[in-house]
Amino acid sequence: MNKPIIALDFASKEQVEELLSRFSEPLFVKVGMELYFQEGPDLIRYIKSQGHDIFLDLKLHDIPNTVESAMRGLAKLGVDMVNVHAAGGLEMMRAAKRGLAGSSTKLIAVTQLTSTSEEEMHEDQLVYVSLEESVLHYAKRAMQAGLDGVVCSVLEAEAITKVCGPDFLMVTPGIRPASVSADDQKRVATPAEARVKGSSHIVVGRAITKSENPAESYAQIAAEWSGRS
Numbered sequence: 001m002n003k004p005i006i007a008l009d010f011a012s013k014e015q016v017e018e019l020l021s022r023f024s025e026p027l028f029v030k031v032g033m034e035l036y037f038q039e040g041p042d043l044i045r046y047i048k049s050q051g052h053d054i055f056l057d058l059k060l061h062d063i064p065n066t067v068e069s070a071m072r073g074l075a076k077l078g079v080d081m082v083n084v085h086a087a088g089g090l091e092m093m094r095a096a097k098r099g100l101a102g103s104s105t106k107l108i109a110v111t112q113l114t115s116t117s118e119e120e121m122h123e124d125q126l127v128y129v130s131l132e133e134s135v136l137h138y139a140k141r142a143m144q145a146g147l148d149g150v151v152c153s154v155l156e157a158e159a160i161t162k163v164c165g166p167d168f169l170m171v172t173p174g175i176r177p178a179s180v181s182a183d184d185q186k187r188v189a190t191p192a193e194a195r196v197k198g199s200s201h202i203v204v205g206r207a208i209t210k211s212e213n214p215a216e217s218y219a220q221i222a223a224e225w226s227g228r229s
């Protein structure tokens with residue numbers, strides 16, 4: 001069972017140090033735009049020096065040439081996973097993969113954000129299919145482009161496995177233990193539901209980082225995710 005990925009949605013290295021100081025084991029952490037835009041590659045090198053795996057979540061979405069060049073730069077950081085928006089298209093995803101050639105960094109594509117409801121997808125994107133159909137379409141395109149998997153919600157995981165097979169990564173944010181508020185997330189599920197529905201990884205931010213005792217919350221979530229509780 002892969003470790004839960006902790007979303008380090010912080011504004012500074014000091015906050016990262018404070019959180020990491022509460023753990024004694026190697027973690028899988030996610031660095032997103034908020035943190036990376038303020039602390040940059042030095043922070044990535046720092047987290048790696050502490051022995052943690054990193055998902056660098058910058059959700060690239062641009063013309064293929066720009067994405068390929070950006071990925072060539074990110075490949076040098078030696079992170080474990082990066083992502084693009086599947087909405088950037090098949091050619092953009094292929095370009096992203098070319099940019100990572102020679103590195104072992106996994107590349108995944110965001111399908112529909114877990115903060116998006118079906119109604120919002122219709123209104124904002126004028127995409128008039130079901131949300132699951134849209135996510136499945138993006139998953140198929142990501143697979144066709146040779147990517148390692150997708151970011152999706154737990155609610156679509158079973159349908160994606162049927163089409164893309166069990167080895168295709170399904171990294172699922174929008175994870176909330178039963179007692180925790182959904183905040184801005186619309187398509188949420190518990191760690192246990194993620195296991196049952198076949199997620200390969202869960203991403204958990206606020207349920208850990210805003211908790212009174214992050215290490216204890218992490219341990220509870222990891223136990224539920226792995227079926228030990």
Ligand SMILES: O=C(O)c1cc(=O)[nH]c(=O)n1[C@@H]1O[C@H](COP(=O)(O)O)[C@@H](O)[C@H]1O
Nearest residue numbers: 007057112113114151173174203204205206
């Ligand atoms: O790519 C992501 O990581 C991502 C995709 C998505 O569809 N939904 C989503 O919530 N995320 C990220 O996952 C994390 C979820 O954080 P919490 O809602 O606090 O658990 C945030 O860092 C989001 O940026």
